[in-house]
Amino acid sequence: MLRIECPCCGLRDHDEFRYGGDASVTRPAHDDPDPEAWYRYVYVRANPAGLHREFWQHVIGCRQWLVVERDTRNHAIASVELARQLSARKSPARKPPA
Amino acid sequence: MARYSAFSILRNALSGQKNWQRAWRAAEPKPSYDVIVIGGGGHGLATAFYLAENHGIRNVAVLEKAYIGGGNVGRNTTVIRSNYLLDGNTQFYEFSMKLWENMSRALNFNVMFSQRGQLVTAHSADQLDGFSHRANIMRLNGIDADILDRDEVRRLVPYLDFSDTARFPIHGAIFQGRAGTARHDAVAWGYARAADGHGVDIIQNCEVTGFLRDGDRIIGVETTKGRIGAGKVGLAVAGHTSVLGAKAGLELPIESHVLQAFVTEPLKPLVDHVVAYGADHFYVSQSDKGGLVFGGNLDGYNSYAQRGNLGVVREVAEAAIALMPCISRVRLLRHWGGVMDMTPDASPIICPTPIEGLFLNGGWCYGGFKATPASGWCFAHTIVTGRPHPLIAAYGLDRFRTGHTLDEAGAGPSAWLQ
Numbered sequence: 089m090l091r092i093e094c095p096c097c098g099l100r101d102h103d104e105f106r107y108g109g110d111a112s113v114t115r116p117a118h119d120d121p122d123p124e125a126w127y128r129y130v131y132v133r134a135n136p137a138g139l140h141r142e143f144w145q146h147v148i149g150c151r152q153w154l155v156v157e158r159d160t161r162n163h164a165i166a167s168v169e170l171a172r173q174l175s176a177r178k179s180p181a182r183k184p185p186a
Numbered sequence: 187m188a189r190y191s192a193f194s195i196l197r198n199a200l201s202g203q204k205n206w207q208r209a210w211r212a213a214e215p216k217p218s219y220d221v222i223v224i225g226g227g228g229h230g231l232a233t234a235f236y237l238a239e240n241h242g243i244r245n246v247a248v249l250e251k252a253y254i255g256g257g258n259v260g261r262n263t264t265v266i267r268s269n270y271l272l273d274g275n276t277q278f279y280e281f282s283m284k285l286w287e288n289m290s291r292a293l294n295f296n297v298m299f300s301q302r303g304q305l306v307t308a309h310s311a312d313q314l315d316g317f318s319h320r321a322n323i324m325r326l327n328g329i330d331a332d333i334l335d336r337d338e339v340r341r342l343v344p345y346l347d348f349s350d351t352a353r354f355p356i357h358g359a360i361f362q363g364r365a366g367t368a369r370h371d372a373v374a375w376g377y378a379r380a381a382d383g384h385g386v387d388i389i390q391n392c393e394v395t396g397f398l399r400d401g402d403r404i405i406g407v408e409t410t411k412g413r414i415g416a417g418k419v420g421l422a423v424a425g426h427t428s429v430l431g432a433k434a435g436l437e438l439p440i441e442s443h444v445l446q447a448f449v450t451e452p453l454k455p456l457v458d459h460v461v462a463y464g465a466d467h468f469y470v471s472q473s474d475k476g477g478l479v480f481g482g483n484l485d486g487y488n489s490y491a492q493r494g495n496l497g498v499v500r501e502v503a504e505a506a507i508a509l510m511p512c513i514s515r516v517r518l519l520r521h522w523g524g525v526m527d528m529t530p531d532a533s534p535i536i537c538p539t540p541i542e543g544l545f546l547n548g549g550w551c552y553g554g555f556k557a558t559p560a561s562g563w564c565f566a567h568t569i570v571t572g573r574p575h576p577l578i579a580a581y582g583l584d585r586f587r588t589g590h591t592l593d594e595a596g597a598g599p600s601a602w603l604q
Contacts, residue, residue: 089495089496090487101497102487102495102497107486109601110441110488123587124587127587128437130530130586131439131530131599132437132438133439133440133441133601135428135429135438135440135441135442135488137428137429140488142487142488158487160442160488160489160490161490161491162491163489163491
């Protein structure tokens with residue numbers, strides 16, 4: 089059993105969470121017409137034997153989406169972060185409507 | 187290679203059974219081969235055998251990082267069936283079934299293929315309609331299939347839950363009488379011995395660490411036993427395809443996930459068939475030693491750990507008892523994990539690759555064992571001709587780009603949900 093340190097709820101068994109897959113892929117812009125970009129986003133995965141950034145949602149808890157860094161060889165968890173904090177850092181907050 | 191027969195057992199009895207040859211040589215690598223197959227699992231060994239048997243290519247090496255039969259070929263639940271719905275799958279798996287039916291004879295090795303029949307229970311009228319659709323497609327392809335109603339299922343497998351309190355009452359089942367099981371280690375050993383008999387070098391404890399190139403072309407491999415040249419290289423390392431693919435420069439639509447399998451303490455004969463639960467993910471057969479061998483869902487997150495988590499043990503046990511309440515007190519003897527190549531459509535990838543000299547056989551999800559002979563047969567053909575064998579034409583890497591996926595379960599592109 090993995091145990092994930094949820095930033096909101098503390099250390100919890102992984103079966104309280106739903107797995108959301110590879111968090112390192114980037115969704116193309118909604119109007120991106122390049123099929124190759126969508127192919128890579130939907131299908132291509134690095135699938136490392138080692139550190140893997142992945143989404144988990146704490147469905148039986150705070151329901152927050154997390155980004156967890158875990159070693160796929162031994163399940164050692166290196167970091168846990170709220171996914172929204174990460175996306176806020178990646179793209180600055182939108183301006184509020186005037 | 188001495189043939190195995192009743193006569194050879196009698197002859198060896200005269201010398202106390204002490205003079206048997208080893209089943210295959212402990213080969214050390216030559217400087218180069220016509221074909222190198224990476225991965226000494228069922229698929230890699232079968233590929234080497236058919237390269238020699240069907241195409242006369244005997245200057246072949248199989249490189250195995252650990253020992254023969256230690257990977258997924260020795261970790262599966264040994265189920266063999268050909269009840270697939272989609273064109274491409276249906277014909278391929280039936281071809282495989284036909285090879286199974288003659289395998290012990292072709293290899294001169296008893297793989298204990300047992301056509302005990304497999305049924306999948308249906309738990310609603312709609313599900314039974316779906317199974318009828320599947321059975322019709324199977325029959326149109328010349329494959330045996332029967333639809334059973336509730337009473338017929340009850341006569342066949344009376345130990346399932348037919349009570350009024352069953353959470354998902356059994357409406358019927360789809361049944362394939364030619365389906366069954368085989369002794370999975372024997373499949374690895376049988377192919378290894380037969381390939382070795384044709385002159386194939388089986389090199390154990392030899393891990394491939396990189397590829398040798400001449401421009402864009404792959405001309406050999408780096409291994410823990412040194413450099414080995416090759417005219418062509420076939421990759422048959424399902425579970426670790428991404429790891430070796432990355433070394434070759436392939437980007438793949440594959441994730442590695444752990445699937446667990448289980449065996450109980452030995453029981454008297456109870457389960458005469460292979461039984462799969464249509465309301466959840468659970469499938470069971472009984473081994474010759476009497477243990478119930480069963481499996482269920484993936485662990486559900488990327489893993490190369492080759493061991494599973496306890497949450498899934500509980501889930502699978504719940505499904506088992508929902509279908510077969512009579513085993514609720516049976517004790518689990520062992521459970522283990524294998525690393526699966528999961529593809530986004532749960533179908534395999536066997537094809538030439540964009541890299542010259544490199545051929546790919548992977549993405550078997552958890553259906554690889556039953557495909558072993560056909561996979562080896564078609565992969566050998568593909569390596570020799572440079573073009574996909576017609577039976578694997580649907581299994582190209584390009585299908586994800588072009589939208590021609592074969593999603594048998596209709597589960598969508600999340601590999602861990604397949």
